[in-house]
Amino acid sequence: MPPLPHPDDGLRGSAWGGEAGFVAFATADVGARLRQRVADLGCGRGLLSAWLLAATSPGGRVDGFDLDPEQVARARARFRRAEARPRFQVGDAAALDAVSGASYDGVACMCLLAHQSDPGRVLAEMRRIARPGAWILGIEPDHVARVAGEWVDEPTLVDRATAVEEAIARGAAATGAGRYRAGRDLEDWLAGAGLTQVRGQPVPDPPALTPPYGPREWALAAALERSWREEAADEDARRALFVAGGGGEPEWAEWTRIEARIRARRLEALRRGTLAHRPSLGLRAGWGRSRTISAL
Ligand SMILES: C[S@@+](CC[C@H](N)C(=O)[O-])C[C@H]1O[C@@H](n2cnc3c(N)ncnc32)[C@H](O)[C@@H]1O
Secondary structure (H helix, E strand, C coil), rough: CCCCCCCCHHHHHHHHHHHHHHHHHHHCCCCCCCCCEEEECCCCCCHHHEEEEEHHHHCCCCEEEECCHHHHHHHHHHHHCCCCCCCCEEHHHHHHCCCCCCCCCCEECCCCHHHCCCHHHHHHHHHHHEEEEEEEEEEEEEEHHHHHHHCCCHHHHHHHHHHHHHHHHHHHHHCCCCCCHHHHHHHHHHHHHHCEEEEEEHHHHHHCCCCCCCCCCCHHHHHHHHHHHHHHHHHHHHHHHHHHCCCCCHHHHHHEEEEEEEHHHHHHHHHCCCEECCCCCEEEEEEEEECCHHHH
């Protein structure tokens, strides 16, 4: 059985079925190889960095960059006891001034472009630091796909949940709060940045929760509970975005009542270890190649 996901990684640590699934994907589809030198931009606590190191080791080198020094400290702490570790440093993914051009065999990011006012600047920087012919990989969320997937076990509510999330995504785009459907735009962005051989596909969701729960299911249940709590704590911000996206206050009030009732029921079953549920991430991966010298 693969190791349990790191507690910091939430549900995303179980995407692809965990590290081994990511390594198989990165090797077979994206072009990761042993001994490659790879950058992870907006590395956060280092989940993708850990996977990239596994995909390129032995002999690989991973450099993680994040704008936030606290995230860099957390990423370093994560690997404190590890034999092989990525190198983490503070850096702006849109302006990695300390990095020479054409330094890497692969450049990756996860859930970074969704937070950029101008994703094109980060993509241009990814391309600059990638050597000719290197692979470039982005993994970004599509919140609407995630929420629709999350409600599949309440089939009569899927359309409504989708419409609510579409309004929230419109509101986020209109107010500059984020690109909630970045995953859907990823391939266009990569092609627009001048990459060749651009491809994309949904990231496999975490395994379904099925009772009786073993250690893996309990770890997933804890991550799922955390993600629901974070969403509930964000309710005011979500309401503001819903309204900015064209939704009405009464509509929101009615929807959140339904949502709260169902969440409470699911949460209770989750805690008893009896909830059968398919967690949904709505993440998409997109990748391509920096042009070879002859094609430049
Ligand atoms: C949603 S988190 C994702 C973290 C990590 N990639 C993961 O998937 O677990 C986004 C991260 O990007 C960082 N970030 C945002 N804008 C950035 C920029 N311009 N340059 C570098 N890091 C940035 C944030 O500090 C945060 O750690």
